[in-house]
């Protein structure tokens with residue numbers, strides 16, 4: 001009996017640790033063309049990504065997304081490109097790109113739907 005309690009506790013601990021890692025695994029399948037449109041529009045009171053990011057290599061307030069499909073996987077060791085971009089959108093202060101400040105709007109996790117986040121990730125990883 002006591003062993004089961006300990007095992008259940010350990011299981012909860014493991015699950016807790018696993019879910020605290022940024023993961024895009026629970027998102028629906030994203031659509032890059034919808035993501036391209038979302039990139040340029042304000043959603044649910046949140047500013048459009050294009051007010052701070054470009055896709056052509058030029059820098060605004062945040063880094064350009066040109067080539068992000070290759071750089072994203074190299075940012076945090078152990079985090080896939082998809083999970084990194086997911087974390088960047090939903091929890092920007094978790095990692096601040098070198099040379100930039102922690103200025104990204106930080107309410108996208110609340111303002112965007114999981115589908116919209118998935119669409120944006122699909123778009124960014126096509127760049």
Ligand code: HEC
Nearest residue numbers: 047049052061062063088092095096097100101103104105
């Ligand atoms: C108010 C300005 C601002 C807005 C709006 C903004 N960002 Fe950012 N973003 C930044 C800044 C500044 C950084 C660099 C600092 C950091 O890593 O948090 C950044 C970093 C990122 C990165 C990491 C890029 C890399 O090269 O590693 C991703 C991905 C990203 N933003 C996605 C988005 C998406 C998607 C949106 C729209 C849903 C968005 N951002 C809206 C300012 C912004």
